[in-house]
Amino acid sequence: MNSSVRGxxxxxxxxxAYGTNPLFSLNLYAAGMDVESVLFYRFAFAALVLAAAxxxxxxxxxxxxxxxxxxxxxxxxxAMSSQTLYQSFLYMDAGVACSILFIYxxxxxxIMTLFFHERASLLxxxxxxxxxxxxxxxxxxxxxxxxxxxGLMLVVASSLCYALYIVxxxxxxxxxxxxARMTFWVLASGAAVFFALSGFGARLHPIGxxxxxxxxxxxxxxxxTIIPILFINIAIKDVGPTYSAIIGAxxxxxxxxxxxxxFGEHITGRxxxxxxxILVAVTLIxxxxxxxxxxxxxxxxx
Numbered sequence: 001m002n003s004s005v006r007g008x009x010x011x012x013x014x015x016x017a018y019g020t021n022p023l024f025s026l027n028l029y030a031a032g033m034d035v036e037s038v039l040f041y042r043f044a045f046a047a048l049v050l051a052a053a054x055x056x057x058x059x060x061x062x063x064x065x066x067x068x069x070x071x072x073x074x075x076x077x078x079a080m081s082s083q084t085l086y087q088s089f090l091y092m093d094a095g096v097a098c099s100i101l102f103i104y105x106x107x108x109x110x111i112m113t114l115f116f117h118e119r120a121s122l123l124x125x126x127x128x129x130x131x132x133x134x135x136x137x138x139x140x141x142x143x144x145x146x147x148x149x150x151g152l153m154l155v156v157a158s159s160l161c162y163a164l165y166i167v168x169x170x171x172x173x174x175x176x177x178x179x180a181r182m183t184f185w186v187l188a189s190g191a192a193v194f195f196a197l198s199g200f201g202a203r204l205h206p207i208g209x210x211x212x213x214x215x216x217x218x219x220x221x222x223x224x225t226i227i228p229i230l231f232i233n234i235a236i237k238d239v240g241p242t243y244s245a246i247i248g249a250x251x252x253x254x255x256x257x258x259x260x261x262x263f264g265e266h267i268t269g270r271x272x273x274x275x276x277x278i279l280v281a282v283t284l285i286x287x288x289x290x291x292x293x294x295x296x297x298x299x300x301x302x
Contacts, residue, residue, distance in 0.1 A: 003239075006234070006238055007234065007238025007243070007244075008235070008239055008243070008247065010234040011235035011239065011244045011247035011248070012247055012250060013231045014228040014230075014232040014235060014244075014247075015228075015250035015254065016251075016254045017228045017231070018224050018228040018248075018254075019224075019252065019253065019254025020219075020223050020254065020255075021085075021098065021224040022094030022095065022098065022263070023258050024217075024224065025038055025086055025089060025094075025220060026089060026094060026263055028213065028217065028220065029089070029090070032205060033205040035086045035087055036194050036204075037198060037203075037204050038086060039083060039194045040194035040195055040204060041207070041217045041220070041221065042082075042217075042220045042221050042225055043187050043188075043191035043194060043221075044187075044195075044221075045217065045218070045221035045222075046221040046225040046226050047187035047188045047191055050180065050226060051184055054181070054184065059178075059180060059181070061181060062181075063177060063181065067173055067176070067177055068185070070173050071182065071185040072189050074168055074169060074172075074174060074186055075186040075187070075188070075189020075190050076189060076190075077161050077164055077165045078161070078162070078165050078186050078189075078190055079190035079193040079194065080157075080158075080193075081161035081162040082158070082190065083158075083194075083197075084154045084158035085097065085098075085101060087154050088151045088152075088155040088158065091150050091151030091154065092147050092151035092155070093265040093266070094259050094265070095252070095255045095256035095257070095258065095259030095267070096265075096271060097155045097255075098251065098255035098256070099138065099252040099256060099274070100278070101158055101162075102159075102251065102279065102282055103278060103281075103282065104159040104160075104162045104163045104166070105245065105282050105285045106127055106281060107159055107163035108163045108167060109124050110128070110163075111163055111164070116167075116171070123284060126281075126284075127281040127282070127284050127285045130278075130280060131277065131278050131282065134273075134275065134276070134281065135274065135278065137270050137273055138270075138271060139152060169182075179233055183229050232244060246287060249283055252275060252279065253275075253279075256275060
């Protein structure tokens with residue numbers, strides 16, 4: 001298998017795996033777990049698995065004090081992105097929530113324009129308008145009523161937190177921290193956040209001996225957490241971050257399919273169109289480096 005095929009395959013696996021977030025979280029909600037318990041187990045177990053893998057392969061977990069001072073806030077912001085997303089599942093269909101979450105590359109572009117003086121292009125403004133129109137289509141719901149405003153605000157907050165995390169990592173000392181090491185500390189910091197939010201363990205829902213609950217806890221730590229981390233790193237190295245991000249459009253598609261097929265969520269023509277508008281807008285944003293190189297016969301406005 002050549003590197004391009006391997007990279008594309010790993011990108012697909014990472015995107016589909018991340019899109020399974022609703023599959024495990026909604027089942028754990030049905031079993032009586034609250035958001036903080038689900039996320040504590042997700043982050044803590046994923047951190048333990050990653051730490052064990054790194055130690056077995058003799059990779060160091062050590063970071064400097066300066067790096068740690070940046071890693072902890074990054075972990076908190078990442079945790080808040082997960083918190084608000086998982087909270088939004090309580091107010092709206094998970095597939096729709098994951099579609100709206102996918103606007104984060106556009107928010108990254110906005111942040112870079114506002115705070116880092118990156119020049120905005122006509123394409124950027126057009127994509128923002130297209131994504132906003134897509135969200136408006138989703139907000140109208142499945143015909144039985146509009147989406148929850150609280151749910152919409154939560155998922156937009158989740159997307160914003162993730163965009164801030166990406167920008168923060170790219171513009172800080174964290175750029176010098178190896179990927180796996182940084183991921184471990186981010187997951188460990190997130191686990192600490194959710195342990196605190198659960199009353200320092202007092203309100204943690206016990207896993208118990210129910211095989212279904214145990215399976216979903218293991219699943220949420222491995223499938224939408226560890227697997228995407230491992231495979232997306234391979235994809236980025238083999239096909240680059242732009243193509244990897246474009247392949248990432250499969251994430252909300254996977255969540256929509258799981259929501260409809262497993263949990264009976266309704267996908268109307270309006271919802272499908274709204275999701276498609278968001279996916280097109282995001283794909284154009286992340287494909288900007290490629291569009292810059294197209295022979296347009298003049299100066300590009302991209």
